[in-house]
Amino acid sequence: MTAPSPDRKTAGGGLKVRGLTTTFATPRGPAAVVDGINLDVAPGEIVGLVGESGSGKSITLRSIVRLVREPGKVSGQVEWQGRDLMAMSEAELRKVRGAEIAMIFQEPMTALNPVLPVRLQIEENLSAHSTLDRRARRQRALELMNIVGIPAAERRLDEYPHQFSGGMRQRVMIAIALASSPKLLLADEPTTALDVTIQDQILKLILDLRDRFGMSVVFVTHDLGVVAATCDRMAVMYAGRIVETGTVARVFAEPHHPYTRGLLGSVPRIGAERSMLLPIEGTPPGLTDLPDGCAFHPRCSFATDRCRAERPPLESFAAGREVACFHHRTVAAMAEAA
Ligand SMILES: Nc1ncnc2c1ncn2[C@@H]1O[C@H](COP(=O)(O)OP(=O)(O)OP(=O)(O)O)[C@@H](O)[C@H]1O
């Protein structure tokens, strides 16, 4: 499978996010959990979103499709295939979500229909979004159930969602979500709890849909092995902001943000199996009391007075590469020397 060139332009197609901001009112004032995010995903491109727990990855995905629970407030621009998702009516948006954008979330929001057997839910999605005839749909439904690792798939196709355990239900949701051949998949740790074999099968299915239908993907994961194996580009989040972007190859080879460098460690990790993000010393800041200047400065060994006073903007420093750090050249040089 060849990855499409990562620097294609989104020109009308794909996903274009600008200034996405999501705030929650807290007893200590409003907190921006997602703070001015820009993100482009070209048709057929897979972008990995990584960062520590609480950095805002899940809320970012939910904000893109306006599925943030009350009292969260979302603002900014989200353009999908040239249409403005933020300006759509709820009914229009629901249609887009069902037909073009599939979501696999940690806590399922797109609930399964409790009164329909799984087979019908998969086949319905297949008939709505493919030209397969009845027989081929039956076959594909079985294939999808096998890919997501449901034992005795043929029999279980005729069962109802409540007959599946939590873990199996998550797999059924993946099968249903991907049966619609979505044009955009928003996947939030879709395979984290699954064993490596099933995880690989699901990742292959995602890559296959990308290759065959040009599906775009935003992939939230803690697993750098998954990022290396599936993503074209990556964006690193810290405290609600993107602090570094680039192709996976470039970011792994030469992280420019101290935070990215910490997450990746100094060991080259491409090809390693299940290499999780490394813990970094110190704790992430509370979002209601972000430090002045760079949010990462209290944990950063490169921090200077400027970092404590001034917030570094996310800026391009090379083709397809952005970083939000005043000292990124030093960071990159040190990483190289290490
Ligand atoms: N309803 C809410 N009200 C206030 N804060 C919230 C609400 N929902 C989420 N948050 C906060 O938003 C921040 C980002 O949460 P989010 O779930 O996006 O993190 P994440 O990066 O996906 O983390 P994880 O890797 O653990 O899934 C967290 O600090 C969380 O406490």
Ligand code: NI
């Ligand atoms: Ni999350």
